Amino acid sequence: MIPIIVNGTPRSVDATPDTPLLWVLRDNLGLTGTKFGCGMAQCGACTVHLNGAPVRACMTPVSAAAGQKITTIEGAQGKAVKALQDAWVKLDVPQCGYCQSGQIMSAAALLAGNPQPTDADIDTALDGNLCRCATYQRIRAAVHQAARTMRG
């Protein structure tokens, strides 16, 4: 059994140490908002926060997260996440929507450290998050909008 703290709740999961955190979240804990897209940290669909920093859950063995704080889209909250989700809805960013949990988790990490990102900052922070529907233009606009909301 491996102890992890998921969305503020201590959990103990029955998984082999090499199991990627992604599958612990999805299969052991039923938190399916974090998505599987590639399994090799190429697409960002599985982005979660580990102690506040964005990581790719598909390449993070659960053993590396033992005892640490994991935040998924289901538990993500705070000003940045709220502002991002509102902007995502206001601008109708999603199409198929499959990648958007990961996009928002990456964008939230960006805004946590940079309250006024430029297009280039957004491109750099989100370049690891693929969107096959190519909603990128709206993602950029929504991150700017969320940043404005947060600055008040």
Added chain:
Amino acid sequence: MDKIINPSRRAFLKTGTTLGVGLTLAFYLPVGGAARMKAGQGTDKPFAPNAFIRIAPDDTVTVIVKHLEMGQGVNTGLPTLVAEELDVPWEKIRVETAPADAKLYNNLLWGPMQGTGGSTAMANSFEQLRRAGATARAMLIAAAADNWKVDANTLVTLDGMVLHRPSGRKASYGQLAEKAATMPQPAEVALKSPQDFKYIGKQFKRTDSKAKSNGSAQFASDVRLPGQLTALLARPSVFGARLRRVQTERAKAVPGVRAVVEVPQGVAVIATDFWSAKKGRDALQIEWDESGGARVSTTEQRDQYLALLNQPGKVARSEGDAAQALAQAAKKLEATFEFPYLAHAPMEPLSCVVQLKDSGCEIWAGSQSQTSDQATAAQILGIKPEQVKIHTLLAGGSFGRRANPASDYIAEAVSVAKATRDLSAPIHLMWTREDDIRGGYYRPMFVHAISAGLDAQGNPVAWNQRLVGQSIAAGTAFEGGLVKDGIDMTSVEGASNLAYAIPNLHVELHSPKLGVPVLWWRSVGHTHTAFSTEIFIDELAAAAGKDPYAFRRTLIQHPRLNGVLELAATKAGWGTPLAPKSGVRRGRGIAVHESFNSFVAEVAEVSVKPDGSFSVDRVICAVDCGIAVNPDQVRAQMEGGIGFGLSAALHSAITLKAGRVEQSNFHDYPLLRISEMPRVEVHIVPSQAAPTGVGEPGVPPLAPAVANALFAATGKRLRKLPFETSELRSA
């Protein structure tokens, strides 16, 4: 039709579509498909006047959507049609996905099949769903008239209420729902004129944005049934290879693995969870018999295709005498164009849950082709198609991949469930990204050759095009409809109906048969025909010493095609110089194309560095899709189509060596990233014409517009996809 409860109340409504496909729709009372689905749930008495609408006592109106929501916005655009004619406020609308039932929910443009594709959802539904809404509204009015003993003609509706203005009486649709269910259905209803639209053409927000922004949207990958097991399938090393032998001991020894079974499609490992199944599959020791497999190598295939360009093919179109006109032309040009195999690579890898029951089987999938999926599952299980119940869930992208006439991933999942029946567990078949990239059903590889001639004034007098590439429709249920005299129309669409007025036109096709499975990929044949024709027209313009926009403008006769061409050029400032940027060569290119009865022109602006690498800075798009039911979603589809087209233009190719697919994941099959996304501006041509599709038509003009912009910037013509930027290096 066997579900009609009270034949005296049934009414058959004649309707038609813009394409002139006549059909008969059955509406019946009181139990439509919508009500049947909910039978036994709760005690409310909903009013379900037809298979598309259910009105509950709490005033909510549930619209049953028969098309797959895969990102293109059907769960928003189609309910808008109902809201318009039924006259209900948007916040009262709920969306439900239709069950698999081709009698109720067939795609009117496909014939007796339920499915989503060919950018048909709006074209199919524009009249059908408005008529459904208007019929329900008429019955609600009739119910109020009966209650209040007034003439129905004195009643009006407003935002989900029926009003009798002379007396001030009013009732909500929910209050009238039970009574309305007992009213006779009108044989005819009047539909609104476009000038009376309240909702169509306005900017309704997507119904799914919230769920898709907080992780709660449910995809097939997310289905979690009690006792469900996860299956991964080891597939043949090359397409068409057979299993020779497999050693399963090591796989079975992996903790969590519950079974290893052989199925016609390969060897499946079934485990309690994905990771155990993956480790189990990795531990299989399999020997494949490749003797009957497709041991294709792309380099040899390319040589064979190029050789076929020199041999006569089947004639797809012939007007005048292109050979003679070419021989007599003052100036002749010729060029060859090349296109690779492409994987759809939707962000959600294929996934399907199957539960076998005494009554048949239930399937949870992002099904894009329910009728063929039902038939495939039924055949494997030896049951009737109607015993296969499909729960269609949101698809995490599809782009054609889930509309496979072979229903490949459904067949796999059902086969695994059948082979593991003794486990009595729902089976969740998952594909990895490697399975997806290597799993076939690609956009076919193509080569084209075009030769054309100009007269002394620079007018094109002859156009001769030959295409080589596998047929998608051959051997499928769509063959009868799509293949005529050996010509698969999806191979030549966009070329055989060239938009330019050239008196002598000749188009030929070779359709070599190979063991690499192919499939429709967002915009299908137009993915390659728009590229070759729109670049070659640019080449002719250059050879004639004419402006590429003006040259097109004089040769195109279709007013809507010219309309988007003009709009895009005007908005892009065609003819004005691009602002120079230091260290780069800049250029602007244009392309225009009709696909799926919609018209799109795109102007691309590029900046090319000395090393040949380049950025697409801005794309100006003009679209004419008839009435834009939801303008913001039309824009979204154009933006997405442009990004999808650019992804293929910049990056994507599937190649094979000795039958093995050489790519496996996003590191060697890259997709467009946010830093590569241009600024996109979309302009919609105002129109009163019936709406046509927008899911695909944004894709075809993008790559040729970029290629033409690169020519404008560098003087180099790139005729092969994906682009090889080394050719753009400064001398």
